[in-house]
Amino acid sequence: MIFLRSPDSPGWAERTARGTVMAVLLLAGLGLGGCSISLSELPGGSDATPAKEADAFPAVNDLPTGREDTAMAPAERSKIEKELIAARERQAVVAAPSSATK
Numbered sequence: 149m150i151f152l153r154s155p156d157s158p159g160w161a162e163r164t165a166r167g168t169v170m171a172v173l174l175l176a177g178l179g180l181g182g183c184s185i186s187l188s189e190l191p192g193g194s195d196a197t198p199a200k201e202a203d204a205f206p207a208v209n210d211l212p213t214g215r216e217d218t219a220m221a222p223a224e225r226s227k228i229e230k231e232l233i234a235a236r237e238r239q240a241v242v243a244a245p246s247s248a249t250k
Contacts, residue, residue, distance in 0.1 A: 206212075220228075
């Protein structure tokens, strides 16, 4: 077979050097291929312009629009506040004896 030649045969060093160079170039090409960008990211690569992404934060002078209606009616708000106060008082009564025994 051609591949089973001894190092003493003529031309062996040249073939080994050529094979080594080819292997290095192949590995370098594969490594650099991972650093490439897609064709759609090249300038002038496509006619359709991608939609602009929304900024994470609004501009400094960009104020939000005013609300049309109130978030919660005042009567509903006072009812919820009373319920929360009552729940807080119930929890304080339940927690008081257990903290006093410690």
